[in-house]
Amino acid sequence: MTRRKIQIKKIDNTTARQVTFSKRRRGLFKKAQELSTLCDAEIALVVFSATGKLFEFTSSSVQQVIERHDLLSSDFDKLNHPSLELQVESSTSAALSKEIAEKTHELRKLMGEELQELNMKELQELEKLLGSGLRRVRDAKGSQLMQENKRLKQMANRQVQTLELEQGQSSEPIGDFIHSDPSQDHDCSDTSLKLGLAFPSGI
Amino acid sequence: MTRRKIQIKKIDNTTARQVTFSKRRRGLFKKAQELSTLCDAEIALVVFSATGKLFEFTSSSVQQVIERHDLLSSDFDKLNHPSLELQVESSTSAALSKEIAEKTHELRKLMGEELQELNMKELQELEKLLGSGLRRVRDAKGSQLMQENKRLKQMANRQVQTLELEQGQSSEPIGDFIHSDPSQDHDCSDTSLKLGLAFPSGI
DNA sequence: GTGTCTATTTATAATTG
DNA sequence: TCAATTATAAATAGACA
Numbered sequence: 001m002t003r004r005k006i007q008i009k010k011i012d013n014t015t016a017r018q019v020t021f022s023k024r025r026r027g028l029f030k031k032a033q034e035l036s037t038l039c040d041a042e043i044a045l046v047v048f049s050a051t052g053k054l055f056e057f058t059s060s061s062v063q064q065v066i067e068r069h070d071l072l073s074s075d076f077d078k079l080n081h082p083s084l085e086l087q088v089e090s091s092t093s094a095a096l097s098k099e100i101a102e103k104t105h106e107l108r109k110l111m112g113e114e115l116q117e118l119n120m121k122e123l124q125e126l127e128k129l130l131g132s133g134l135r136r137v138r139d140a141k142g143s144q145l146m147q148e149n150k151r152l153k154q155m156a157n158r159q160v161q162t163l164e165l166e167q168g169q170s171s172e173p174i175g176d177f178i179h180s181d182p183s184q185d186h187d188c189s190d191t192s193l194k195l196g197l198a199f200p201s202g203i
Numbered sequence: 204m205t206r207r208k209i210q211i212k213k214i215d216n217t218t219a220r221q222v223t224f225s226k227r228r229r230g231l232f233k234k235a236q237e238l239s240t241l242c243d244a245e246i247a248l249v250v251f252s253a254t255g256k257l258f259e260f261t262s263s264s265v266q267q268v269i270e271r272h273d274l275l276s277s278d279f280d281k282l283n284h285p286s287l288e289l290q291v292e293s294s295t296s297a298a299l300s301k302e303i304a305e306k307t308h309e310l311r312k313l314m315g316e317e318l319q320e321l322n323m324k325e326l327q328e329l330e331k332l333l334g335s336g337l338r339r340v341r342d343a344k345g346s347q348l349m350q351e352n353k354r355l356k357q358m359a360n361r362q363v364q365t366l367e368l369e370q371g372q373s374s375e376p377i378g379d380f381i382h383s384d385p386s387q388d389h390d391c392s393d394t395s396l397k398l399g400l401a402f403p404s405g406i
Numbered sequence: 407g408t409g410t411c412t413a414t415t416t417a418t419a420a421t422t423g
Numbered sequence: 424t425c426a427a428t429t430a431t432a433a434a435t436a437g438a439c440a
Binding site: 006008009010017021024033039040044049 | 223227228237240241248251
């Protein structure tokens with residue numbers, strides 16, 4: 001914008017384009033900084049160069065990010081173990097689906113509400129939290145279902161042992177009806193599974 | 204920046220501040236637009252006024268957002284049912300933990316990589332995807348562990364029935380050793396659990 | 407809260423080292 | 424390629440409607 005007026009269209013010459021990018025990017029960030037200071041505005045500015053390099057500016061103080069991080073963390077905690085005292089219990093498939101639907105809805109509502117107030121950095125924090133939240137959900141479900149399985153196995157063993165006592169048989173082969181490979185799972189309490197849908201249609 | 208030079212600090216006068224905000228905001232967005240056009244850069248700019256009003260600019264076309272949305276969707280699909288054909292199998296607790304850790308890592312790596320290229324709108328798409336991905340993971344784990352339970356119950360029943368045949372007993376009471384409440388879970392295939400850590404220490 | 411005017415300050419395209 | 428210079432275009436503070 002000097003020496004000559006330019007048209008606002010992609011600059012063909014690669015070198016000239018890079019030079020202009022560098023200059024104008026600095027100008028843009030300066031303007032963003034000034035606006036946030038002068039008018040007490042919150043600004044998030046992210047720029048990717050054509051070559052993929054990232055530049056960002058955010059007016060939020062680190063403190064604010066941390067505070068929202070903490071807020072989110074505690075919400076995730078509440079969401080992920082609201083019932084630490086609850087133990088595995090028998091119920092119907094519908095109840096499980098309902099439970100999952102409710103928790104999912106809670107989570108999405110929470111995320112939707114929070115998202116409105118998040119800037120770029122905070123979104124990255126949220127991503128991290130989602131990762132840990134997801135893992136915690138997985139761990140929790142894994143623990144609980146595994147305990148369920150463990151209990152089933154114990155009950156099965158106990159029952160079979162009772163029957164055995166009545167007929168005086170050895171309990172030796174019993175382990176195998178649960179384990180296809182006896183060399184694994186020596187304490188009858190572990191069960192693993194592949195992530196992924198076992199049934200294409202889901203629950 | 205004319206008539207008089209100003210200091211870059213918060214403008215005290217509310218009216219003046221709002222006027223400046225309006226003018227400079229437009230200038231900033233124009234600069235952002237020009238930079239993205241001239242230099243083929245991707246820019247996401249989000250501004251919240253002091254009163255909480257939101258203004259945003261993003262250089263990504265809706266089409267690009269949709270394309271990335273689709274890309275992410277397929278990645279999530281790959282991540283969430285990479286082994287549709289794999290069935291529940293016995294293994295050790297360590298293997299389960301490892302599997303979960305690997306999947307979590309994959310997910311976070313995927314998110315981390317994608318995040319670099321995401322602008323504000325795309326992050327909101329990602330949030331939606333995370334919600335559905337999370338639900339799918341839950342559904343998948345639910346399906347698989349429930350199938351595991353179902354198989355255990357069936358095997359237990361079969362084994363017990365075999366034993367019963369050997370001693371000529373009725374199979375009638377056998378259902379109860381699995382179900383604490385016989386009125387529920389009538390087909391032996393449903394198991395529900397509360398989300399949340401059953402054990403404070405995890406798996 | 408907006409729009410226009412205009413004197414100045416800023417930003418920057420082209421040039422030069 | 425870059426950094427500094429310079430001449431010009433753009434942005435905008437303050438005033439006013």
